[in-house]
Amino acid sequence: MSTMTATVPDQAGSMGTVRNWKTPIILSVLAVFALVVFALGAPANSVTFRLSDPSDAVVLTDLVLSAPVTGWICAVLMLAAAVLSILEVRAGRRVPGWLVAVFSVLFVVGFLTWVVGSARTPNVALYGLLAGSVTLAVPLIFGSLSGVLCERSGVVNIAIEGQLLFGAFAAAVAGSLSGSALVGLLAAAVAGVLVSLVLAVFSIKYIVNQVIVGVVLNVLVSGLTGFLFSTVLSADADTWNSPPRLPVLPIPFLSEIPVIGPILFRQTIVGYLMYVAVAVIYVGLFYTKWGLRTRAVGEHPKAADTLGVQVNRMRFTNVLLAGVVAGIGGSFFTLVSVSGFGRDMTAGQGYIALAALIFGRWNPIGAFFAALLFGFATNLQYVLSFLGTPVPNEFLAMLPYLVTIFAVAGLVGKSRAPAASGIPYIKG
């Protein structure tokens, strides 16, 4: 028995070359665009990026860049990166990930310099831009985490939008009635679970198509909250729709760190819960018994079943748990962002969260960064429309969605969804 050497039939055959020109083409087009707009079309003035608020403990000096010089540097470097990517692909290699990352950073720097430079006031608070991005990303991150929990265990969750909206609604109503923001927060979690419960019962127990259940739930929640908003909440807003806001709790010392301190450590309890949720779900998924079973149920439920794991029970609890997470995310809209519920106030954020989930490759940390990117795009749109740039507002409003499409379609590469996601498990 000592001679059991395995033959390897299908691995590591000799490598041939399949050239994929997608990335070099995209990079080249963007680089030429940058050359024309950021460099040749650069405004003659200089641009000021403010790095810290004058009231901060440590005040950094402003960053002043010359728009034409920065534009040219970025454009030339981007052209070089594009050429490098062409050479790599011609040599039969893949475009390295770092090259795409560097290119993206250059593009963002070039774009910011150009667009702020062309504004009426070529002066922007970079810290504000970034802090706003994190804040705006909070509900997206909760939504994505809800998606991670569901999809990793094999249930597609299109109902993130509905969970967020119902969470927002419940937080507003419960917060107003009780006068306590924490009660609102709790109610939001319960509301998220209620949406989840419907999703779980129909998709797991009655094996209805999961996408359809999700879409129907979104429409249902939108209709229900919209109806209650116009009949009850608007009629007596003082009683029903004036929730207290969650206080901002700066963490001592950490919040004093220049630039990142105010961005990361001046949050409400919802913001901190977001960090906790990302960490807990990440560790849970990849380092615990619960996570191993969850992933197994989402990849190969039959294998899990043959080992005594109760597939549908596992899926059911995870979908409910996802409701808690998304519901808390929903409370952000009414307890943090603005004080009060508005009709359809989540405005498609649940779908963006779904995109972040895919862009983040079904990984909590990936989803976190993807959501931050979308948050940045959204905030940039707000800031730019405020500064008065030459780009029409309607185009700026497209920015988060353009970023979403490019991110999901172009840059995801070969990401693999959990194999059994969306497929109901029927025993026997």
Next chain:
Amino acid sequence: MKLELKGITKKFGTLVANDHIDLMVEPGKVHTLLGENGAGKSTLMNVLYGLYQPTEGQILVDGKPVSFGGPGDAMAAGIGMVHQHFMLVPVFTVAENIALGNEATKAGGLLNLDETRAKIRRISDEYGFDVDPDALVEDLPVGVQQRAEIIKALVRDAEVLILDEPTAVLTPKETDELLAIMRQLKADGKAIVFISHKLREVKAVSDIITVIRRGKVVGDADPDAPAAELASLMVGRSVSLALEKAPAQPGEVTFRIKDLTVTAANGQRAVDGVSLQIARGEILAVAGVQGNGQTELTEAILGLQDHVAGSITLDGEELVGRKVKDIINSGVGFVPEDRSVEGLVGAFSVAENLVLNRYDQAPFAKGLAMNPARVAENAAQRIAEFDVRTQSAAAAAGTLSGGNQQKVVMARELSRPLKLFIASQPTRGVDVGSIEFLHRRIVAERDHGTPVMIVSTELDEVLDLADRIAVLYRGRLMGIVPGNTSRDTLGLMMAGMSAEDAETTQTDAAQPDAAGTDSAGGDK
């Protein structure tokens, strides 16, 4: 541990999959369940493993009745199962797969994979398995995946081990290794239930053989009984195991492949510099373990692959770069390896499936309209000619049994004049009776003067049909050898040895009757 099944009956609606089956499994024995595909062996084992609830009957462990609500109960009772389709999560490591459901944990519910790794190493050393606990399952060859499955059962202290068609996916060498493992487990006092329809292996390893036919136990057989006797017990009538075929009369060479290279999307060369030719009236069998480029080779011929370099000519015309439809219309008949996915449209009727390659041509279509009368007429003829057992020509093809589905595909492809016939896995999952019929049709096509290419991972089938055998390993041609080459030589070539080296090794080993009795015996 003694395991007894008493009067087990399992019904799915009106279908009786198991009909009052009695079985007694004892420690230290290899107990074989012999039966054709669809005889109800797997259903019985799934009942035993708690995946199905029996409609009637009892399971006794050491004389005490037990009832299994799920696989967890069966495992707790000491029953382990290696499924035909491995129950391993491809994106997990071996250790994660083995820990699943039986996780060792540290404080706070954190996984303790070190403990699982240690257990794997201990069992791996004991049986000489050579399994790396940290390898990703999807990167492992099937033979190693199978050992991971066995470890999974042993880690849970299984006393009874059920192996469901374990050799279907293995090379001849891996099969021999598995049989050795089974003997070793038996020596350790484990009871082994071996499910198979491959007579050679059954005869080699069994202590007791129970034959199952159409859900019923037909009787017990002696492992020393001749293969033909076992086969007729299994099928219920006498079968001729050896295919009668006249020697090939190769004519002019009309099909040539030259320096064919197919690159897969991930950049690997799935087919690497393959050159071969097939004459009219000759069968060339392509042998090899699954996943060594056979699929890509046949798909390249049919124009289904991108990134093809080299040349494929039929009657002097180049096929590379042409559309699939052109290639089919130029007279290439193609039976794909997976009939349910690529060969048939399950929801379409048998009649429609029979014209899938010609639905838009006369006489089945005129302009935009199809001619249902001619389609039905064609179906009636083909169904009669190929003895397709279906309720009617209008029945959905997906409702037919595997053998009959295959007959539909074969009937469609053979019902027009061909210049080249390619069949991938022509009899995979097909019952013995149909195998005989399909093989005769393939030989008939050859005798009709068509160049025929068969791709099969079943060595028996290759040896039965082939006039010449081409062996593929990692996309490369290991050589083309005569049809009567010994099983052992082919086994070595399938593991990556060149034809000459394999011959020499075999001669050195000096096994006098290796080729004679083994291959000509034609066990299936």
